[in-house]
Amino acid sequence: MDSNGSRANNSSVSVTILGSGDAFASGGREQSAYIIDAPGLRILLEAGPDVLRLLKAHRIPTDSIDLLLVSHLHGDHIAGLPFLLLEYMWENPRKRPLPIIGPRKLEERTWQLVHVLYPNFDLSKPGKKANSLQIAKKLRWTVLEPEKSVRKNGLKISAIRSPHTKPDISLSLRIEIGGRMIVFSGDSGWNDELVEFARGADLFLCECTYYESSHLSFHINYPDLAAHRGKFDVGRMVLTHLGREVLNHQSDVDIELAFDGMKIEL
Numbered sequence: 280m281d282s283n284g285s286r287a288n289n290s291s292v293s294v295t296i297l298g299s300g301d302a303f304a305s306g307g308r309e310q311s312a313y314i315i316d317a318p319g320l321r322i323l324l325e326a327g328p329d330v331l332r333l334l335k336a337h338r339i340p341t342d343s344i345d346l347l348l349v350s351h352l353h354g355d356h357i358a359g360l361p362f363l364l365l366e367y368m369w370e371n372p373r374k375r376p377l378p379i380i381g382p383r384k385l386e387e388r389t390w391q392l393v394h395v396l397y398p399n400f401d402l403s404k405p406g407k408k409a410n411s412l413q414i415a416k417k418l419r420w421t422v423l424e425p426e427k428s429v430r431k432n433g434l435k436i437s438a439i440r441s442p443h444t445k446p447d448i449s450l451s452l453r454i455e456i457g458g459r460m461i462v463f464s465g466d467s468g469w470n471d472e473l474v475e476f477a478r479g480a481d482l483f484l485c486e487c488t489y490y491e492s493s494h495l496s497f498h499i500n501y502p503d504l505a506a507h508r509g510k511f512d513v514g515r516m517v518l519t520h521l522g523r524e525v526l527n528h529q530s531d532v533d534i535e536l537a538f539d540g541m542k543i544e545l
């Protein structure tokens with residue numbers, strides 16, 4: 280994207296990291312949100328709490344989002360969805376369908392969030408309010424199951440289950456578009472399957488939330504990742520979802536770290 284949020288050219292694939300922080304917004308970083316631009320397709324990957332503000336701050340028109348992809352149901356990845364829907368209801372009415380792809384229960388959880396935050400809006404059901412009817416009709420929900428893939432107009436998204444949540448399902452995602460492959464760990468504990476899943480990726484965006492806390496099985500800590508780095512056959516590996524411990528150890532980290540606003544051309 281250039282400074283006006285338009286696609287830079289028609290043949291490239293790029294990833295813009297809007298939010299590289301963890302759930303605690305460590306170091307003042309934004310929570311999860313990424314833009315993937317490919318020829319003819321702009322994907323919003325994750326919708327952290329501040330996603331609407333981030334889109335506007337980066338001058339990315341909200342109606343330019345062609346598809347929303349979500350890895351799992353934690354608030355730092357989906358809590359911005361109600362505001363995006365408000366935007367599409369009133370401020371910038373959505374004229375075309377919005378495909379939303381994510382793990383099971385994403386639709387249910389989204390409407391629960393909206394209901395808690397704005398109890399007088401019943402957006403999920405067509406009904407009395409014309410705007411509600413409009414936005415509910417525009418959303419096209421697709422459940423992505425682990426070990427499955429979804430294909431849409433030259434885009435292929437595959438998933439494996441990441442060790443992160445139970446009973447809710449969290450996904451690691453492989454996105455193939457425009458002749459490029461992007462693998463995103465999502466939130467995940469160390470998972471041997473990631474090595475094979477990421478093989479051949481042009482970009483592997485891997486979460487790295489901790490450094491010292493090696494006892495946690497639902498997030499990756501840097502020493503574990505560094506020990507396995509040689510196994511990953513990927514073009515470029517960038518660590519994201521960075522927590523306080525990693526940020527305090529930046530000089531000890533030998534793998535590229537994401538930052539808010541980072542743009543990666545593939």
Ligand SMILES: [Zn+2]
Nearest residue numbers: 302353355466
């Ligand atoms: Zn998270």
Ligand SMILES: [Zn+2]
Nearest residue numbers: 351353443466
């Ligand atoms: Zn999470």
